[in-house]
Amino acid sequence: MRAGRAWLGQPDVTGLSDLAGVVIQPLGQIEDHRGAVLHMLRSDSPLFERFGEIYFSLVLPGVVKAWKRHQRLTQHFAVPVGQIRLVLYDDRSGCPSQGRLEKHILGRPDHYLLVRIPPLLWYGFQGLGATPSLVANCTDFPHDPQESESLPSDATHIPYRWKE
Amino acid sequence: MRAGRAWLGQPDVTGLSDLAGVVIQPLGQIEDHRGAVLHMLRSDSPLFERFGEIYFSLVLPGVVKAWKRHQRLTQHFAVPVGQIRLVLYDDRSGCPSQGRLEKHILGRPDHYLLVRIPPLLWYGFQGLGATPSLVANCTDFPHDPQESESLPSDATHIPYRWKE
Numbered sequence: 001m002r003a004g005r006a007w008l009g010q011p012d013v014t015g016l017s018d019l020a021g022v023v024i025q026p027l028g029q030i031e032d033h034r035g036a037v038l039h040m041l042r043s044d045s046p047l048f049e050r051f052g053e054i055y056f057s058l059v060l061p062g063v064v065k066a067w068k069r070h071q072r073l074t075q076h077f078a079v080p081v082g083q084i085r086l087v088l089y090d091d092r093s094g095c096p097s098q099g100r101l102e103k104h105i106l107g108r109p110d111h112y113l114l115v116r117i118p119p120l121l122w123y124g125f126q127g128l129g130a131t132p133s134l135v136a137n138c139t140d141f142p143h144d145p146q147e148s149e150s151l152p153s154d155a156t157h158i159p160y161r162w163k164e
Numbered sequence: 165m166r167a168g169r170a171w172l173g174q175p176d177v178t179g180l181s182d183l184a185g186v187v188i189q190p191l192g193q194i195e196d197h198r199g200a201v202l203h204m205l206r207s208d209s210p211l212f213e214r215f216g217e218i219y220f221s222l223v224l225p226g227v228v229k230a231w232k233r234h235q236r237l238t239q240h241f242a243v244p245v246g247q248i249r250l251v252l253y254d255d256r257s258g259c260p261s262q263g264r265l266e267k268h269i270l271g272r273p274d275h276y277l278l279v280r281i282p283p284l285l286w287y288g289f290q291g292l293g294a295t296p297s298l299v300a301n302c303t304d305f306p307h308d309p310q311e312s313e314s315l316p317s318d319a320t321h322i323p324y325r326w327k328e
Binding site: 033034035036037038039040041042043044048051052053054055056057058059060063065080081127132134136138141142143 | 244
């Protein structure tokens with residue numbers, strides 16, 4: 001695929017991320033007395049390239065799901081229920097943000113954001129708060145277990161220690 | 165669009181719906197001690213035609229969101245959090261299931277289903293249980309307020325009375 005230039009793409013105009021290829025966007029939340037309509041991704045968004053799959057990861061309070069990276073998949077995360085801490089680590093050789101690590105809180109109402117995670121970036125997340133959190137993930141290819149790599153959550157390669 | 169033949173498409177092989185163009189499929193739930201991975205829709209599914217938008221409707225307990233129908237939009241509903249009662253009513257002229265009404269419970273763990281709702285079918289839903297429910301909706305065109313119609317939840321045109 002385009003692994004050699006995986007960090008190219010839309011620049012992050014919100015200033016919320018300095019990682020090449022990562023884009024973070026506030027999402028619409030239309031609340032009323034009945035509940036809310038929560039935006040995620042539309043085909044006419046500049047961020048949209050191709051639909052592969054939409055699925056959810058339910059994460060129990062305190063649980064860490066880390067570390068993982070994809071060879072070719074671009075992911076879009078949003079957290080419509082609960083809150084997570086998302087940690088991103090860039091070890092992409094030759095990439096302008098190589099060596100950089102970022103932590104982001106995702107979840108309503110103050111951090112209802114779309115996060116674009118490009119291929120080859122390490123990511124992990126932890127459920128925060130006292131109730132389960134739901135991570136929605138819209139990807140550009142359907143899930144393929146052959147194209148992802150994992151590291152244990154305490155891998156020394158990544159300069160972040162999860163507090164479980 | 166293809167409004168005149170809107171009920172054509174994949175037949176419902178599960179036998180869960182008799183409404184033309186409605187397809188109901190059990191969805192994968194991969195649970196472990198950390199939470200769950202919850203499937204919804206992939207580009208290589210026979211149900212997938214075109215990606216328009218993915219968004220969420222959060223519905224508070226007991227609240228009714230009804231009635232609505234779309235002129236050209238095909239929707240796919242899944243309920244990864246909480247439970248709803250979904251009611252569908254077919255008044256499509258000349259359609260084999262014209263006049264038929266169906267009620268479905270959607271939500272985990274026993275009713276984690278994907279429901280395809282074709283254009284021109286009336287639909288409404290109510291949040292069940294004591295906590296908010298999340299309806300994920302993956303559509304084939306982005307939201308366009310011009311192409312949908314609404315009726316009040318107590319409209320006599322539709323032979324169903326919501327208990328609020």
